[in-house]
Amino acid sequence: MSSAQKSYKKPYYEQVADKLIEQLKKGTAPFQKPWEPGNLAMPHNPVSGARYKGSNAFWLQMQEREDPRWMTYKQAQSIGAQVRKGEKGTLIQYWKFTEEKIKRDANGKPVIGADGKKVKQTTKLDKPRVFSASVFNAEQIDGLPELKKVEPRWDQHERAEKILAASAANISHDQEDRAFYSPSTDKIHLPTKEQFPTADNYYAVALHELGHWTGHPSRLDRDLTGSFGSEKYAKEELRAEISSLMVGDELGIGHDPSHHAAYVNSWIKVLQDDPKEILRAARDAEAIKDYVLSSEQKKTATVQASAKKETPVSSVDEAAQRLAGSFKNPADAERFIAAVNKNVAQRVQHHYHDQEEELER
Template sequence: MKDHRQSLYAEVTQRIIAELEAGRLPWVQPWDASQCACTMPSNAMSGRSYSGINVLILWGAGVEQGFTSQRWLTYRQAEQAGGHVRRGEKGTVICYADRFTLRDGADKAQSEDREARTVAFLNRFTVFNVDQCEGLPEALKSLQVSADPIVAVEAVDAIIRASGADVRIGGGEAYYSPVQDYVAVPPQAAFHEPINWYRTALHELGHWTGHTSRLGRDQSGKFGSAAYAREELVAEMASAFACASLGIVPTVRHADYVGAWLPVLRADEKAIFRAASAASKAADFLLSCGEAQA
């Protein structure tokens, strides 16, 4: 199991590194190269959105194969829906992380009145895009429609209001201050495209979610350090995931950080998995603020 797990970590990490070295960001590229609507990938049967590293894997597969949808399902789900995967189609491998408790360890922990130690495991399974299937109900095959940009912008405003974040508009820099717990964003007039104000605000709010009173990420890293690069990676993807969920096309905000991210990913094959997981949690935190106000 160990070799299997490590090979999956290495395989995905090398793929992400290759994209970054080529100047492509896996959380931005889909909206430049694919005909697919701007959205998060989801399971066609349950409607549940995929999260973490699987978002990057499925976005990448959608771009590479030119799929028109970000709806996915397993071979068995396609049959349960009344259709089937076309002969010769190759699925996309995604992963599922969880933890289990060894039976001997659980018995010993119980006798010693303590929590049992759990062991992490990573399983891979295969999904297919609805474009790779035949005979599916029209409801599963229908094209996804992007959200109205105006509505999407209103949704970000709602998130900012409901979050209770101290957002200070003004000045010439966008940043988050962990010590004073506030977000600073230049006025919208300072941006060449007004929509970029919202993308930037979501990036800084991504940092804001990491405060010790919220999701509690390590934000102690100084500029240029590995810890700083890891937090920037989380905020970048958190903004992209939130944007895609709201129908706003993600774009690169800090392209100059790519050089700092690469050493982090090369040094730790699990780093992109951790960052993507943290980004999903951050995006979900922000989106739940907007849902609470709705």
């Protein structure tokens, strides 16, 4: 091996793709393993309280640790814990698309606000910046409290049903042993609930198909033109599987991969041809999860607007929350929220748009 080969360090996306290909061949990738309700928790940082997202969440899950808690060396020290000597960290990357600067007037002097402090403003960076960090799993750290297992929510099925209903997706229970989404008719087809072994299994399948439903041009507008067995089809299934894992964990309904084993070879080929595809797939999966779960939040906002005749509470769009408060008539508030709902896909896409540009470089 030459000195140049020895010094070469694979980019983050190649490391992720290589490990995923290895796990796909073994059948141990996160979305290839069945997860019982309550037995999976997505990677999160117990110090910052944030959940890791996109490719970072998927990458950390691929490390096959039993504990979902991850943090930096300094963060561990900040809470009185200590990474054990000799432990190796796991690389993650995150993007910065904006930065906060002091606002200045035409003469270049800082603008002072009514509170006497310098006014700050957030500006979009001309070119996104990527930052790397090394994080350690709780299993590599001494001095942490014992992990508390989160029991399945008692209302997880009720919540899943509300999400399906709030989405307003056209769902027909007209199949014997198939479940699929038809882009041409914009319709989800499922077997009847009684044909599934458990309620968890039914909702996992239904929400998987709802993930495909988000790809319609009027929503997240993904390429759904691929026929079964094609590369485009495999890419869409990869996104749906990763998002299913995320949604299943969020709702506590588990994850059943048995229906999608046929795509393994196609996924391996896609990743071998273009390792960056895993970053795009994880990013899109995060957008799918956000869109699916947002239907529940939007429905709650609309109901509150009608019942209380006050500003609806919507975590989907803070601007909508403020503006809806100006409507005195609940019906007007409902129509306004409906307009926001129609355009939610554009918001979600905007959230991930800059990453697409950077990934294509």
